[in-house]
Amino acid sequence: xxxxxxxxxxxxxxxxxxxxxxxxxxxxxxxxxxxxxxxxxxxxxxxxxxxxxxxxxxxxxxxxxxxxxxxxxxxxxxxxxxxxxxxxxxxxxxxxxxxxxxxxxxxxxxxxxxxxxxxxxxxxxxxxxxxxxxxxxxxxxxxxxxxxxxxxxxxxxxxxxxxxxxxxxxxxxxxxxxxxxxxxxxxxxxxxxxxxxxxxxxxxxxxxxxxxxxxxxxxxxxxxxxxxxxxxxxxxxxxxxxxxxxxxxxxxxxxxxxxxxxxxxxxxxxxxxxxxxxxxxxxxxxxxxxxxxxxxxxxxxxxxxxxxxxxxxxxxxxxxxxxxxxxxxxxxxxxxxxxxxxxxxxxxxxxxxxxxxxxxxxxxxxxxxxxxxxxxxxxxxxxxxxxxxxxxxxxxxxxxxxxxxxxxxxxxxxxxxxxxxxxxxxxxxxxxxxxxxxxx
Amino acid sequence: xxxxxxxxxxxxxxxxxxxxxxxxxxxxxxxxxxxxxxxxxxxxxxxxxxxxxxxxxxxxxxxxxxxxxxxxxxxxxxxxxxxxxxxxxxxxxxxxxxxxxxxxxxxxxxxxxxxxxxxxxxxxxxxxxxxxxxxxxxxxxxxxxxxxxxxxxxxxxxxxxxxxxxxxxxxxxxxxxxxxxxxxxxxxxxxxxxxxxxxxxxxxxxxxxxxxxxxxxxxxxxxxxxxxxxxxxxxxxxxxx
Numbered sequence: 001x002x003x004x005x006x007x008x009x010x011x012x013x014x015x016x017x018x019x020x021x022x023x024x025x026x027x028x029x030x031x032x033x034x035x036x037x038x039x040x041x042x043x044x045x046x047x048x049x050x051x052x053x054x055x056x057x058x059x060x061x062x063x064x065x066x067x068x069x070x071x072x073x074x075x076x077x078x079x080x081x082x083x084x085x086x087x088x089x090x091x092x093x094x095x096x097x098x099x100x101x102x103x104x105x106x107x108x109x110x111x112x113x114x115x116x117x118x119x120x121x122x123x124x125x126x127x128x129x130x131x132x133x134x135x136x137x138x139x140x141x142x143x144x145x146x147x148x149x150x151x152x153x154x155x156x157x158x159x160x161x162x163x164x165x166x167x168x169x170x171x172x173x174x175x176x177x178x179x180x181x182x183x184x185x186x187x188x189x190x191x192x193x194x195x196x197x198x199x200x201x202x203x204x205x206x207x208x209x210x211x212x213x214x215x216x217x218x219x220x221x222x223x224x225x226x227x228x229x230x231x232x233x234x235x236x237x238x239x240x241x242x243x244x245x246x247x248x249x250x251x252x253x254x255x256x257x258x259x260x261x262x263x264x265x266x267x268x269x270x271x272x273x274x275x276x277x278x279x280x281x282x283x284x285x286x287x288x289x290x291x292x293x294x295x296x297x298x299x300x301x302x303x304x305x306x307x308x309x310x311x312x313x314x315x316x317x318x319x320x321x322x323x324x325x326x327x328x329x330x331x332x333x334x335x336x337x338x339x340x341x342x343x344x345x346x347x348x349x350x351x352x353x354x355x356x357x358x359x360x361x362x363x364x365x366x367x368x369x370x371x372x373x374x375x376x377x378x379x380x381x382x383x384x385x386x387x388x389x390x391x392x393x394x395x396x397x398x399x400x401x402x403x404x405x406x407x408x409x410x411x412x413x414x415x416x417x418x419x420x421x422x423x424x425x426x427x428x429x430x431x432x433x434x435x436x437x438x439x440x
Numbered sequence: 441x442x443x444x445x446x447x448x449x450x451x452x453x454x455x456x457x458x459x460x461x462x463x464x465x466x467x468x469x470x471x472x473x474x475x476x477x478x479x480x481x482x483x484x485x486x487x488x489x490x491x492x493x494x495x496x497x498x499x500x501x502x503x504x505x506x507x508x509x510x511x512x513x514x515x516x517x518x519x520x521x522x523x524x525x526x527x528x529x530x531x532x533x534x535x536x537x538x539x540x541x542x543x544x545x546x547x548x549x550x551x552x553x554x555x556x557x558x559x560x561x562x563x564x565x566x567x568x569x570x571x572x573x574x575x576x577x578x579x580x581x582x583x584x585x586x587x588x589x590x591x592x593x594x595x596x597x598x599x600x601x602x603x604x605x606x607x608x609x610x611x612x613x614x615x616x617x618x619x620x621x622x623x624x625x626x627x628x629x630x631x632x633x634x635x636x637x638x639x640x641x642x643x644x645x646x647x648x649x650x651x652x653x654x655x656x657x658x659x660x661x662x663x664x665x666x667x668x669x670x671x672x673x674x675x676x677x678x679x680x681x
Contacts, residue, residue: 134456138588141567142456144502202452203484208508210452210485352571352676353586355629358458378675381668385634388664389464401671 005033006041006099009092026092027085038121041091041099044075044106047122048274051112051150052130054321055267056082059130060109062271062292067105069288070280076107084117112146113139119153126274127154128161129169130266133219133320136346138353143168161274163266164234165221171205173234181277182234183269187223188242190262191215206230218262219320238276240269251276253286263324268292302434305411309337309418311430316342316423319359325421326364335369335416340383341376342423343403354382362390371415372396377403377426407433441652443476447493450501450509451481454536457588459499461631462533465665466495469644473657484508488516490523495647500534500629503546503563503590510553513539521556529647530623533632535589537618537625544591557618559596559609566590572606572628573680574616579638582681584672585628600626605680622646635672637665 009026016025030037050059060076067074075094077086087108094103110118112132129150132143140146147168154160156177163169164184173180193215202211204226211231216222225232238251246257248265250272257264268289275285300311312329315321329338345352365373365387373396375383380399387397400409403426410418410430422430448463463479470477482488490496501509513520524530538544538561544551546563553561567590574583582604592610599609600617607627608616617626624643626632633640641660648655673681 137457138569138586141588141590142502144504203505203508208484208511210483351569351586352672353588353629354635355457355459355461355586355631358461358631358634378671381664381671382635385664385668389461389468389634394664399667401675 003097003099005030005037006092006095006097008033009089010095010097013089013093024081024083024085024089027088027090030088030092031085036121038088038091041095042101043122044094044101044103046105046126046278047108047124048105048126048128048278049108049110049115049118049124050128050130050270051110051115052128053112053133053135053318054324055130055263056109059128059267059270060107062268062289063107063128063274065292066271066275066280066285066288067107069291070275070284072105073103074105074107075103077109082109082111083114087118112150115150116153119155123155123157125159126161126278127158128270128274129172130163130270131166131221131320132168134318134356134359135320136317136348137356138317138346138351139348147171159277161270161277163221163270164236165217165223165266167205167211167220167224167231167233170234171231174205174231181238181273182236183266183273184233184236184239185217185262185265185269186239186241187215188217190242191217191222204228204231219323221262238269238273240265251282253282255286255289261324261328300431302430304407304434304437307410307414307418309410309414309420311427311434312419312421313427314340314342314421314423316345317353317356319356319361322360322421323364326361329419329421330364330367330370332417332419333369335371337372337374337414337416337418338365338370339374339376339406339410339414339418339420339422341403341406341421341426342379343377343425344423345379347424354379357382357386358389360386362386362392366390366392370396372398372413374409374413375399376406376409376422377401403429406430441475441648441655443478444470444495444647444651445478445480445493446495446497447480447482449482449488449496449498449513450484450505450536451499452483453505454499454501454509454534456500456502457534457586457629458631459533459629462499462531462633463497465631465633465640466497466531466643469640469660469662470648472661473644473648475648484512488513488519490516490519490528493528494651495529495531498530498532498536498539500536506535506538507551509536510539510551513554514552517554520554524556524621524623527621527650529643529650530625531633531643532623532625534627534629535591537627538591538593540618540623540625541593557596557598557620559593559618561591561593563591568592568607568611570606572608572616573604573677574601574606574628575604576601576639577619579642581636581638581669582673583626583628583632583636583639584669584677585626585630585632585635587627588629589627600624605677622650634665635669637662637669640665
């Protein structure tokens with residue numbers, strides 16, 4: 001049965017690949033044929049899993065690059081989905097007909113809600129947890145639920161790789177019987193005494209006293225301790241030190257970045273630490289990371305009529321990601337127009353919760369260089385209302401309750417450089433128009 | 441008119457679902473009326489001086505955080521009960537409404553709460569998520585918002601809303617929220633004061649009246665709030681309302 005299942009699914013995989021189609025279908029079929037299929041396949045020598053609200057994909061690809069640089073045969077699910085069928089597809093793709101593995105290391109990105117499902121079938125050797133923050137609350141309820149699910153799935157044979165600067169993530173180590181390594185940042189020029197916005201875990205998980213932060217790096221990340229000394233930011237063996245001119249130092253290795261975004265430092269540091277703990281030579285790791293900065297994806301720039309700008313994905317319901325984009329826009333010094341819009345709150349469900357808009361720091365757009373803000377789509381008025389409470393001058397805000405004419409709006413209603421933040425629906429529509437324009 | 445004192449209780453621990461938007465909206469409307477407002481951010485380990493505040497707001501939180509808050513707030517049970525009986529303003533959203541009932545049932549565990557009202561809370565094994573449209577007894581237009589919770593309240597004697605669409609106090613219940621004197625409690629997130637301009641106006645009027653009955657309110661400028669409300673209702677709820 002095992003061989004038949006693998007055969008059928010590999011055949012489907014082959015056909016789909018030839019026709020240029022997506023990749024979680026073979027996994028779905030395999031699970032239907034044999035729900036324990038994963039247990040029956042040979043396990044690669046090393047399995048590394050990565051989860052978190054943001055940065056999963058880029059951490060997964062970074063770790064893969066390191067192993068390739070080290071000459072190790074490695075597979076990952078970057079092209080597939082990060083839910084269970086995607087993981088099964090990944091195993092099938094890297095297996096022989098008899099279920100033997102063709103790779104030495106497997107790097108797997110796992111959706112934070114599916115960790116408990118995936119870990120039923122195999123336990124990774126290393127488990128990287130980047131961060132957990134507010135994300136699709138109408139689907140997830142809240143992060144305590146996600147945290148508990150992940151916590152219950154962790155067993156003592158797993159070597160945890162945790163973000164030391166995030167108390168919510170460091171908390172996973174409290175009752176962990178196995179190995180734990182940390183990544184984290186030393187105090188630097190971006191560290192501040194004041195936190196931006198809300199805190200998702202401001203209290204000691206042991207004695208419930210408010211944590212004292214000596215400084216914050218970003219959001220709720222920083223250097224903390226409990227007044228009773230029950231819980232504190234753990235010490236980090238390979239601590240990252242941010243330098244000037246887009247580099248940081250870890251383990252005496254200098255790493256180049258293509259931007260100074262703090263999340264970038266965390267993703268690279270997490271990748272460094274897991275590879276180092278797995279015995280990869282430090283010069284090999286730093287070489288791989290430095291090559292990476294050359295090939296990292298560029299911004300999605302466009303020209304439509306006379307309007308020139310950047311297309312960014314608006315991560316609805318995920319304030320941490322949304323804030324990163326707003327932060328990027330606010331740091332660009334030239335005069336600009338910002339366009340915000342989405343036709344649906346979520347691609348997953350039809351519910352129209354808007355509360356997440358108030359967890360996003362739209363106050364970042366309160367800058368003299370922002371000359372116009374255009375809100376597009378059926379929720380344009382709700383966006384404008386949010387901007388009112390960010391104390392943004394009402395005179396610069398215009399609403400368009402349909403996104404049908406978004407291309408015309410970009411072409412004719414903008415001033416200066418144009419920064420578009422659209423959800424997938426409008427994003428893909430605009431992107432298609434840009435590509436069409438490029439061909440014409 | 442003297443300064444109005446707003447207390448945002450547990451601002452750093454019960455702050456799920458953008459709930460601080462409610463406080464922002466209220467503060468801004470009072471200030472637009474030329475009234476001085478002092479916002480007090482109060483949390484665990486702080487002394488809770490209920491008498492000092494004119495208006496108390498508490499937002500939604502996770503179950504674990506709610507339990508930490510219960511431990512703290514129970515110390516002030518008597519003072520809070522007196523304050524509600526003496527018409528102090530409380531505006532409570534999300535699952536924090538549960539703090540004011542008798543107890544919370546969590547499987548076999550019974551967590552005592554303030555016991556100001558006779559309802560009790562039951563935590564369920566499933567989450568309840570839906571948009572909410574509610575008929576409000578003291579306002580002509582319906583209230584809109586969202587519910588995202590895994591607990592329900594039962595035996596509520598003082599409902600505030602009638603359910604037009606949504607979960608209400610529990611699945612298929614006909615009512616939602618608690619209104620008693622100047623205590624306003626609702627499971628609705630939104631933020632409900634931002635998204636429902638008539639409710640915001642009403643709360644401002646009632647609050648100002650109790651502090652200085654002679655104070656003359658200017659016309660409100662809630663254009664953005666009203667446009668957002670009207671657009672949302674006309675686009676999505678045409679056949680419901």
